[in-house]
Amino acid sequence: MQIEKIKGHQTEQLFKAVLELKNMDECYRFFDDLCTMSEIQSLSQRLEVAHLLRLKKTYETIKKETGASTATISRVRRCFDYGNDGYDEMLGRLYPEELPFQDSRK
Structure with missing residues (x-):
């Protein structure tokens, strides 16, 4: 498994934040702030x-x-x-x- 390669504090924080998103609007707003349009x-x-x-x-x-x-x-x-x-x-x-x-x- 390659999962071990990405594990770390920053990744955990990111994944926890994603799991806290409540609806589609929150997803759009969070990912718009987090990522460039090209990344999305x-x-x-x-x-x-x-x-x-x-x-x-x-x-x-x-x-x-x-x-x-x-x-x-x-x-x-x-x-x-x-x-x-x-x-x-x-x-x-x-x-x-x-x-x-x-x-x-x-």
């Missing part, structure tokens, strides 16, 4: 890439729909294959009717 767009794009990979979309389709580079798509795919299942867990909560990534490859 990059994070959002990665999550959408993960969602489309979970739906078994091709790299070409994902590239067209999100504007993500093949390097970004590959990076997200590696997280599905070798990561901590974070994308799949969160997408499962957002879209409970969809199959998990591993099951969707069968």
Whole structure:
């Protein structure tokens, strides 16, 4: 697990702050203060890439729909294959009717 690499006081503080957000408006205001527009767009794009990979979309389709580079798509795919299942867990909560990534490859 690579989680140990990011653990630390500052990361804990950030994650605790995110967990304290109460609604969408608070999220928008906090992330607008915390991140640049480019950083928010990059994070959002990665999550959408993960969602489309979970739906078994091709790299070409994902590239067209999100504007993500093949390097970004590959990076997200590696997280599905070798990561901590974070994308799949969160997408499962957002879209409970969809199959998990591993099951969707069968």
